[in-house]
Amino acid sequence: MSESVANIGVVGLAVMGSNLARNLASREGNTVAIFNRSHDKTDHLVQAHPEAGFVPAATYEEFAASLTKPRTAIIMVKAGAGTDAVIDALVDVFEPGDIIVDGGNALFTDTIRREKAVRETGINFVGAGISGGEEGALLGPSIMPGGSDESWVTLGPILKSIAAVAEGEPCVTHVGHDGAGHFVKMVHNGIEYADMQLIAEAYDLIRRGTGKTPAEIADVFAEWNRGELESYLIEITAEVLRQVDAETGKPLVDVILDQAGAKGTGAWTVQTALNLGVPVSGIAEAVFARSLSSHPEQREVSGDLPGPVEGLTVTDPDAFIEDVRLALYASKIVAYSQGFDEIRAGAAEYDWNIDLGAVSKIWRGGCIIRAQFLNRIADAYGQTPDLPVLLTAPYFVEALGRAQGSWRRIVQTAAGAGIPAPAFSSSLSYYDGLRAERLPAALVQGQRDFFGAHTYKRIDKPGTFHTLWSGDRTEIEAEDTH
16 A cells, blocks of 8 residues: 555546646645556656655555545545445545545536535535636636535635735635535636637627727737737637638638537536526526537528628727727626625535625636636726626726717617627627616516416505406505516
8 A cells, every 4th residue: 555645636537637746746845646547647746747746546545544644635536426436436446534526617506516515524625616728727727616614725726836826815715604615606607708709709790890800809908908908818718719721721710610519517607697687698508609609500591581681880990999999898797796696505405604705806717707807807896895886886887887878879779780690789789688677577566467377566665466357457465476
């Protein structure tokens, strides 16, 4: 059996796991044990990176024996049954007080279930969202761990050692108990879907409206990245648009099939929001846009559907591009606001004490949605921790007021030209819904009461009421069936 020399272990050595293990090994004070079901990957990683000083293990027993107590292992395997199998194997060789960390993209309800089951053995189970992709795993990701307070005592210093650093602060915080970490990571990914779709719509409008080439639009995005839109996704968009396909000589974006894939976390975000009763319309439209793109058989038979006679005509390209920029910024604010609304609702539902300001800070570096204006979100929650709507913070009120004229012109222009802009449009509708003094939901309640006796409330007196629609249409007091 191996000597107990490693303070942290990694199980699962595909690209993400290997890079995370290398990151851990590169930080002072860490000695890393590694294990993979296929031992070839373990041997390959040891041979490829002798400088890391890895402690390889051929069996779970050997892996456990190589770890100092409390044993701490991070699982980096595909979410689902494979994760359960690794957890079971580690529980068999670990002892009370040890720590098992799931660093994959698990559904937070699975994490709640797993944490409850593992806790009964006396072992700590932590669901940790890890964002930043392969590069982040190697150089410094944003990390969103849940789990017990006890586990954070041991795990905190280790995760801080490998996390990205933004403005001198490590991009990791103890999010909350059981499934809180994976819940926050899920919402992070939902916001990511919205952000990417909004950027794609901005690109599409600029290209159709101005006739600029992808390389020229790359310059536009690079310029945007020097201002209030500064973010990782804006930065890489410019890189993608500049890329030329070696085989055809065309812009790479023009030879990529226009069918967007998805791994499921965006759908989880929307499904969970529906269960919580939280409107995340911008995120939802981004998810649905990917779904629509991935149905070529429907798009093929729909190509001849009638549309506007005239397409998009832009007389002042510079002014149009500025309108698109401001529409993108406003819609982006809505996406983040909706995401933080869902985190707040999830915390209330599952009894998590989540610091929204701290979450915004750990997203400033390492993760895919890192952006300059996350500092403004942190400021907003720092000043008003129980802020009910992020959009109402003074900074965002000013930004939306400055952008709304452009936002409305872009949505109107897109609709008039028959150009799909679902994320722009739904974000503006959400914004106007929030600011509306009265919504047509009153009529919806009347309809629900008519066909299903679902009752309604009145604006002029307390109580719950029902109209006898099939009778003499008098109103009676009734039990609330909303």
